[in-house]
Amino acid sequence: MKLAGKTALVTGAGSGIGQAIALLFAAEGAQIALVDRNEDGLAETQAQIAAAGGAAIIQRGDVGETGFASAAVAACAERFGGLDVLVTAAGYSCGGTVTTTAPEDWDAVFRANVGGTFLFARAAIPLMQARGGGAIVTFASQLALAGGRGNSAYIAAKGAILSLTRTMALDYAADGIRVNAIAPGAIDTPMLRRSFARHADPEPIREASRNRHAMKRFGRAEEVAQGALYLASAASSFSTGTTLVVDGGWLAA
Numbered sequence: 001m002k003l004a005g006k007t008a009l010v011t012g013a014g015s016g017i018g019q020a021i022a023l024l025f026a027a028e029g030a031q032i033a034l035v036d037r038n039e040d041g042l043a044e045t046q047a048q049i050a051a052a053g054g055a056a057i058i059q060r061g062d063v064g065e066t067g068f069a070s071a072a073v074a075a076c077a078e079r080f081g082g083l084d085v086l087v088t089a090a091g092y093s094c095g096g097t098v099t100t101t102a103p104e105d106w107d108a109v110f111r112a113n114v115g116g117t118f119l120f121a122r123a124a125i126p127l128m129q130a131r132g133g134g135a136i137v138t139f140a141s142q143l144a145l146a147g148g149r150g151n152s153a154y155i156a157a158k159g160a161i162l163s164l165t166r167t168m169a170l171d172y173a174a175d176g177i178r179v180n181a182i183a184p185g186a187i188d189t190p191m192l193r194r195s196f197a198r199h200a201d202p203e204p205i206r207e208a209s210r211n212r213h214a215m216k217r218f219g220r221a222e223e224v225a226q227g228a229l230y231l232a233s234a235a236s237s238f239s240t241g242t243t244l245v246v247d248g249g250w251l252a253a
Contacts, residue, residue, distance in 0.1 A: 001029030012090030014041025016189030063116030133176025169241030185247030214249025
């Protein structure tokens with residue numbers, strides 16, 4: 001097992017990519033702290049882990065709230081004795097250009113994506129330093145590298161996460177903490193389906209997105225989870241400050 005004896009905290013674990021990562025990490029031997037605002041989704045993830053003989057605790061709340069991040073990490077340490085891996089998969093998108101995005105929506109996107117990454121890393125790093133090292137996996141997007149239309153707040157936030165990832169990697173390399181990002185393409189998740197549903201006629205938008213990938217399909221959450229496992233495990237022991245693209249050929253097309 002690639003994560004035997006390790007403890008991981010995964011944000012966004014109630015659905016989509018975060019859920020797939022939590023399930024895979026548990027199957028690979030990790031004890032998991034599950035974080036999300038979706039109580040039903042968290043319960044489902046925990047139940048699947050328990051049914052497979054794994055151990056997981058639930059922390060429900062807003063990843064952009066300072067007190068919640070600190071409390072969730074502390075609860076993980078109390079239950080499992082420390083923290084080895086942090087995955088910040090929780091995200092939020094509202095759509096819109098800079099002229100159609102309300103300031104409060106812009107703030108909400110940055111709060112969830114950038115704020116959630118910052119706050120959980122800030123709370124987790126001291127525990128990793130005490131352990132003598134650890135791994136942090138952040139979530140960007142292929143759109144942060146390629147650009148895109150009609151999603152300005154989300155794309156800007158994911159670009160900020162790439163920069164934050166690189167600077168954290170430099171700041172904590174001497175502590176044995178590796179920090180890397182994943183940039184997924186369009187992955188078939190509830191979040192992607194909600195983004196298409198914002199359009200009056202979703203089907204042409206969905207098909208254009210699907211065909212934009214060289215592989216002519218959307219990715220699966222489980223495929224992204226394999227990338228997260230690589231970055232969280234010793235298999236990537238010489239990788240830090242980098243971005244793993246899992247995009248079905250979006251950037252190459």
